[in-house]
Amino acid sequence: MEAFTRLDAKAAPLPLANIDTDQIIPKQFLKTVERAGLAKGLFYEYRFDQQGREIPDFVLNQPAYKGAGVLVAGDNFGCGSSREHAPWALMDFGIRCVISTSFADIFYNNCFQNGLLPVVLKAEEVQQLMDEARGGNHVVSVDLETQTVTSPSGAVFTFEIDPKRKAKMLKGLDAIGETLEAAPAIDTYEMKRALAQPWLEGA
Amino acid sequence: MPPMPGKTLYDKIWDAHVVAEQDGEAILYIDLHLIHEVTTPQAFAGLRANRRPVRRPDRTLAVADHNVPTEGQELGVDAVADEEARLQLQTLGKNVADYGIEFFPMGDIRNGIVHVVGPEQGRTQPGMTIVCGDSHTSTHGAFGALAHGIGTSEVEHVLATQTLRQKKAKNFRVRIEGEPAPGVGAKDFALAVIGEIGTAGGTGYVIEYAGSAVRALSMEGRMTLCNLTIEGGARAGLVAPDETTFEYLKGRPASPKGGAWEMALSYWKTFFTDEDAAFDREIVLDAAKIAPTVTWGTSPEDVVAVTGVVPSPDSFATPDKRASAARALQYMGLSAGQPITEATVDVVFIGSCTNSRIEDLRSAAKIAAKALEGGRKVAEGVRAMVVPGSGLVRAQAEEEGLDEIFKAAGFEWREPGCSMCLGMNPDKLTPGQRCASTSNRNFEGRQGRDGRTHLMSPAMAAAAAIAGHIADVRDYL
Ligand code: SF4
Numbered sequence: 001m002e003a004f005t006r007l008d009a010k011a012a013p014l015p016l017a018n019i020d021t022d023q024i025i026p027k028q029f030l031k032t033v034e035r036a037g038l039a040k041g042l043f044y045e046y047r048f049d050q051q052g053r054e055i056p057d058f059v060l061n062q063p064a065y066k067g068a069g070v071l072v073a074g075d076n077f078g079c080g081s082s083r084e085h086a087p088w089a090l091m092d093f094g095i096r097c098v099i100s101t102s103f104a105d106i107f108y109n110n111c112f113q114n115g116l117l118p119v120v121l122k123a124e125e126v127q128q129l130m131d132e133a134r135g136g137n138h139v140v141s142v143d144l145e146t147q148t149v150t151s152p153s154g155a156v157f158t159f160e161i162d163p164k165r166k167a168k169m170l171k172g173l174d175a176i177g178e179t180l181e182a183a184p185a186i187d188t189y190e191m192k193r194a195l196a197q198p199w200l201e202g203a
Numbered sequence: 204m205p206p207m208p209g210k211t212l213y214d215k216i217w218d219a220h221v222v223a224e225q226d227g228e229a230i231l232y233i234d235l236h237l238i239h240e241v242t243t244p245q246a247f248a249g250l251r252a253n254r255r256p257v258r259r260p261d262r263t264l265a266v267a268d269h270n271v272p273t274e275g276q277e278l279g280v281d282a283v284a285d286e287e288a289r290l291q292l293q294t295l296g297k298n299v300a301d302y303g304i305e306f307f308p309m310g311d312i313r314n315g316i317v318h319v320v321g322p323e324q325g326r327t328q329p330g331m332t333i334v335c336g337d338s339h340t341s342t343h344g345a346f347g348a349l350a351h352g353i354g355t356s357e358v359e360h361v362l363a364t365q366t367l368r369q370k371k372a373k374n375f376r377v378r379i380e381g382e383p384a385p386g387v388g389a390k391d392f393a394l395a396v397i398g399e400i401g402t403a404g405g406t407g408y409v410i411e412y413a414g415s416a417v418r419a420l421s422m423e424g425r426m427t428l429c430n431l432t433i434e435g436g437a438r439a440g441l442v443a444p445d446e447t448t449f450e451y452l453k454g455r456p457a458s459p460k461g462g463a464w465e466m467a468l469s470y471w472k473t474f475f476t477d478e479d480a481a482f483d484r485e486i487v488l489d490a491a492k493i494a495p496t497v498t499w500g501t502s503p504e505d506v507v508a509v510t511g512v513v514p515s516p517d518s519f520a521t522p523d524k525r526a527s528a529a530r531a532l533q534y535m536g537l538s539a540g541q542p543i544t545e546a547t548v549d550v551v552f553i554g555s556c557t558n559s560r561i562e563d564l565r566s567a568a569k570i571a572a573k574a575l576e577g578g579r580k581v582a583e584g585v586r587a588m589v590v591p592g593s594g595l596v597r598a599q600a601e602e603e604g605l606d607e608i609f610k611a612a613g614f615e616w617r618e619p620g621c622s623m624c625l626g627m628n629p630d631k632l633t634p635g636q637r638c639a640s641t642s643n644r645n646f647e648g649r650q651g652r653d654g655r656t657h658l659m660s661p662a663m664a665a666a667a668a669i670a671g672h673i674a675d676v677r678d679y680l
Contacts, residue, residue: 033248033291036248091252176359176364185223186230190365197467201261202261
């Protein structure tokens with residue numbers, strides 16, 4: 001998992017509440033054998049019309065928001081099915097942080113498994129970020145270490161996060177990452193095993 | 204100093220593999236990781252996304268089994284008709300190439316069902332920890348290896364770290380003592396055990412099988428027994444290694460050779476349960492009392508002796524059980540009180556990781572040969588298929604002439620794979636079809652939508668093919 005420390009990126013405003021995981025990544029994109037490549041399905045129904053043409057009005061299709069790394073969204077982001085494809089699709093598209101007033105539980109958990117930072121701010125703060133992100137300069141800074149979001153105009157908002165989760169996110173540790181912290185112990189075990197059971201080496 | 208309490212076989216394997224403890228979980232070293240096309244694509248994608256290597260490609264082996272058609276395999280993956288299956292098979296091919304993992308692709312004589320291939324190649328060895336993204340990984344416990352199924356996220360974890368995070372299970376011993384009647388074998392033992400403890404009876408435990416009847420089983424029989432352990436709810440089953448085990452392993456492609464053989468042998472011999480070891484639970488079965496057993500319902504615990512009748516839902520203790528029995532009878536198209544031998548079959552499936560090894564095929568072929576002698580064949584209107592567990596099993600059977608017997612008796616002789624065990628490839632039941640099956644799961648829809656499965660031994664399945672209905676194998680010996 002990629003570590004998350006600090007991110008300076010364009011923020012795309014998506015002023016909708018209850019964006020569910022089926023909106024984030026519709027069912028037809030789930031038959032894949034890959035985690036990567038899901039970007040094409042992200043917000044598919046918003047980005048493309050029935051004929052598969054881009055809908056120019058949608059925020060992520062606007063040239064000004066090309067390469068956006070932060071999504072500022074309405075209440076209860078990520079509700080619906082538990083599909084891990086939702087954070088995968090966002091990440092694949094280049095989104096590393098979603099800011100909202102609230103997140104659905106499972107989605108929130110899934111984010112931490114995948115290095116996507118969900119930030120909860122107060123309603124008025126989210127509103128201010130939305131408004132500013134609509135203006136000419138829409139680069140925000142998200143600093144996990146100090147737990148702050150700095151708006152394009154320089155306003156600083158602080159957010160809460162579970163300390164254990166924060167620590168893992170800063171180091172980019174998922175379950176595998178955590179186990180790999182024990183890599184020296186695994187190395188030692190393997191060396192001993194290679195001596196005791198040499199027939200298992202180089203098979 | 205007080206004497207150390209004795210250890211069970213499970214305790215010993217566990218202790219030998221703990222790398223570290225973290226947050227109340229052990230990080231357990233994995234000696235062998237078997238992979239197949241269905242449960243791995245996202246795991247490899249996860250590795251790629253995080254730029255992680257496979258830690259021990261040399262301790263990983265890939266096969267193609269769940270999705271493969273059981274004919275025309277020499278045409279290769281591109282000829283697989285189902286688009287999703289083809290994509291999964293191609294993805295596996297690419298992943299193993301990218302990460303340097305050995306792979307027996309479709310059409311390779313060494314390919315076959317993952318739980319047949321591992322032991323056959325000598326990869327499965329006593330005292331090992333073995334995992335695979337398939338619940339019937341418990342099969343490998345027949346060698347005294349701690350083996351169980353894992354999910355896709357755990358597959359990724361093992362690929363990346365060669366370890367698994369685990370909490371220790373409790374110890375359960377099942378002793379089967381005495382001598383079984385002719386025509387009764389490992390499959391009947393396994394079904395009898397599940398019937399006794401129920402499908403959740405083993406939850407939270409690792410089961411060790413012991414007793415004279417288990418000792419007397421061949422490796423194939425022990426694999427059948429351990430294979431079905433998961434249907435009793437236990438994650439893993441074990442049989443302590445002995446001369447039968449060592450004899451089986453000697454000379455296999457991946458078995459240790461020369462001086463290493465002696466070294467391995469003395470290591471393997473340390474894996475047994477100490478006399479004074481304590482078990483959290485223990486049951487004893489009398490092998491002589493076990494009859495040829497079949498299932499009547501839609502759970503592996505729904506067992507009945509072939510001489511018995513379909514039970515009445517009223518005979519069950521709780522309202523839940525009564526309701527599920529009633530539902531099962533309706534699904535199966537059976538009525539209470541009906542002798543189970545009255546159930547006529549449309550399809551007979553001899554195969555799956557439970558019963559597709561050479562000994563299984565021999566025992567079925569014996570029934571077929573006997574029928575041929577009496578001028579009988581597969582009953583009119585019955586489709587009977589034999590699906591060897593691997594290309595090597597198939598070759599061995601052909602060398603012994605078993606294929607000729609099967610074909611002469613009206614059985615189809617197919618190419619290896621999971622086949623009709625799970626309905627994920629072209630071999631499927633159609634709605635309403637009744638099947639005498641040597642596989643491991645009789646769940647609703649397992650072998651195809653609305654298909655009706657009766658689990659039984661290979662010899663019993665062969666007898667059903669000849670009779671056209673469920674039959675007592677002892678009348679066909
Ligand atoms: S034969 Fe059936 S149970 Fe065995 S590995 Fe294949 S699908 Fe799984």
